[in-house]
Amino acid sequence: MYFSCFSDVDECLQGDPGPCGYHANCTNTPGSYLCSCFRGYLMSAEGCKDVDECVLAAVTGLQACGSGAVCTNTPGSFTCSCPAGFVLALDGHNCVDVDECNFEESCRRELGNVCENTDGSYTCVCQAGFREHRAACVDVDECVEEQHVCVGRGECENTLGSYRCVCQRGYRGNGTHCTDINECLSGDHGCDVNARCGNIIGSYFCQCLQGYSGDGHSCYGQSEIPIHAV
Template sequence: MIHLWTLLSGLLLVLSVAEPLSSPEDHENEVLKHTETEFNKNQNEVIENAISNVSEATSSYTPTTSAPLSTTAPPSSSAAPQCPGSQVMQESSAGCGCPSGLVKDGDNCSCPVGFTLEGAAECKDVDECEGREPCGLHASCSNTPGSYSCSCLRGYLMAAGGCQDIDECALAAVTGLQACHGDAKCENTPGSFTCSCPVGYVMALNGKSCVDVDECTFEEQCRRELGNVCVNTPGSFVCQCRLGFRAEAPACVGPVCPDYTVCQDVDECTDSPTVCDGRGVCENTLGSYKCVCRPGYRGNGTHCEDENECASGGHRCDGNARCGNVIGSYFCQCYQGFNGDGHSCFGG
């Protein structure tokens, strides 16, 4: 800076000296003219040299302290406009905004619903199905980007309050579809249904229909060994009883009464008290009866006559007693000199 001012001062001094020499009053002096011409030439050289030195000095000057023109310098990063909240300056424009994947939440940037912030500006999907049951009971949860979906288990239907059980039995009755086939009874269960068979049937292999049981292959109540016949019917059987048996329903067990009949023996002696006429006595047998003579009589049961026990030896009199026959019986009497009831006699 000091060198620059020195050159400028010298230039002004030369100009002030040259001013009187160019006065018009001295133009007539040829010596002076020649001198003026030479001087002017030298003056021009001095001026040109001074200007050149000034230019060189100005272009080579480098300030050693901070210049006051810093406002014309390119803006630095520290002087960039400030974005509100957690927003950042967008590369494609001069405005502020949120990084890719984030959304504005007021002045700040946040992850969309269903995502959580991971790191500086990365959104990670939240697995809503992990560790909890957002779908409730009887449903399965499937995670999706930013959300989740619920699907009801088999046998349930989505409703306002969640997955509700489907009554397959009622649905079959309304739609005409058959949950259970044939004589099978439908019973609703949570998420499903079962089929049950009435008495006289068993469940088929498909689990939905019933098969009739042929009771005649194993039952013993018809007493077939006595000539009775078992006839199978749908869900039951009947006994065709021969003479001497009667088809009757067996006794009820509590509130349950069988819907089939069995062959019960007919007691002819009770049903027909006079079946054995004369002196015979009626004895019931399985499927029949017989007439026998009363004690003290003999015969085929239908025709009976008195039996002489004393003559046949069928009495039980003591050896020291006399046997006496009476109609239908006998008596015993001890001999004289013996005492007793005739069945047992001892000496007196």
Template sequence: MTGPQANYFIVTAALLILLAGESAAWRRRRRTCSAVNCQWGPWTSWSSCTTQCGSLGTRTRTRPYSPAASCGGAPCSGSNFETEECNRFCPNGTPSGAGCDCSGTGFTGTCCDIAADVDECALGTDTCHDQATCANTPGSYTCDCNSGYTGNGNSCTDEDECALGTDTCDENAICNNTPGDYTCTCGDGFNGDGYTCTDDDECTLGTHDCHEAATCSNTPGGFACACDPGYNGDGNTCTDDDECALGTDTCDDDATCVNAAGSYTCDCNPGYRGDGNTCDDINECDEGTDTCDDDATCTNTPGSYTCECSNGFNGDGNTCTDIDECAEGTDTCHEQATCTNTPGGYSCACDHPYTGDGYSCSASCSDLYPGLRPARNFGKFRNQCFWSPSHRTRKLNYTKARQECGSHGGAGALAMIKDVETQNFLRNHLKRTSGKTQKSFWIGLDDLNDEHDFKWNDGTLLGGYDKFRSNAPHKIRDCVVLWRTRKVARWEIKNCGSTFPYICQLDGGS
């Protein structure tokens, strides 16, 4: 093979080799292509509303693919096009269909934006009160109450100038209110037009009615009558002086004055002795003439005495009976003590196993709850007894642990840690008891009734204090343990069927 044939063969072979190489590269690229899932880009801004006002307008927006699906990736779900209702605010009136309802606004037009003034005052279509003045305004009108009336124009009430003190009557005149105005009339003993009044001198004019043995004195708007010396009365009638009534006698303050013709007598009141002009108090308590009960205290008073039953007795002082403070519940014995009544008092004695003076009683947690052992595992904080088991005590699931704590009375429950002080107390308490060998303990917190809605054993919500170690999902874990190490203490959510040691919380008893 020579010449052109050889050259053709060489070129052909070279092309075949190149094509074979490109095909292999293409196959390699096909094998390495990665699927790209479609994702939505951000929404565009909303378009303009299709109507200017009313409630039938719509507006739209779109969103692009960013990126589109490729290499067999999942396509985007949903639509790239969104429409919603819209309308613009009616400047006057209310939305109605594709426009606005202009009724009663004084405006016209699709959007109630064209002033169509109507003179409601002239047409008599206003709502002004009968005693108000109507003034037309563009698109509306105003109402102002007339002089002498007050209100908003639609409702007007008469101003009582007399009651308000805005009248101009004389201070010695009587003001009489009238619709929208008032009148003035001078009072008795004065004369004038009501706006100016002058005093009548009844004594000079002889129009008074004083007794003949009395003296008349003129006063503004009237007169006064006073009986002459040696007489007494109101001036219109005068009689002989009654020194007792007039207080001109010389009787002691603790004596009774008795009037007599031209004179008077003085007699000491009961409880006093003397000549009437001088009277001294009688001390019935010292003289033993009182009638107080033996269990009462006698206290002398001016002219008499009082009897008051002694402490521990009740009655009117003349008769006193013992008060049973125990039966009436007025004793101050401790709630864990027994009250015993005594004459005029009572005594208190602490009930077993409490000790004290009866007014203050206390007991150790181990004495109150002998069924929980070992006793050394008790701790007391804020008058609450806390107990944790030893490593020998059988571990229980959450429900049985809660039942076990409740079976010992005293409102028993699993420990409820509602603040940092209780958390710190239990952390330190466990260091010297069960916590030496055990790390996790059931406490009284769960969300068994409502997922994520944690409640304490007493029914109260979790509140703002928690020490959860993790926020991990817990669909099948609903009960909480206190987990502690040497340095820290946290809460963990566990399966309620798991068995752990537990911490009981009971009433401290004082």
């Protein structure tokens, strides 16, 4: 009587990456072995191949990522990303709108403007004196855009969200109604004590008295003329 003993060969231990190749689990069986692909891979004649979940979803209609999200295939898996104005939800598949009005500063809400959230963005509702420009409320320079907003002797000064009219130098008033200042009567002039002050509209002039020389702001008698003035 003859006996022959055969010991099983564990094919899974032979070589690298082994008989199943990469991306697969090898399970030894009596006289053979079994291959099972990792998750995200499918068995083919060449071994386990990556499944493009993004393409598969488009073919089957089963969305890998939620509506509005961008699917990107990766080895054995996929990732979902969201466009600007959205963030990925905790489930990793869906996009959630970002309410920019919770943190934006471009609308200048402290000045009375309003921020309105929209799907993926926001808009500014600007009050009078501001203009919406590139999702921000910017000041309108009324002095440039409405050049005759101040009349008469008033001059326009732009302010944030508005403007004001101020009287020109030599005039007083509220900027809308300006009257000439008589500097000679108010004493708000620089004439020498030996000069005559003459008021003119919006200004004044100084003229040295007879017997004095100078520009009216500085007048000298004949014996007082400084050397540099001779």
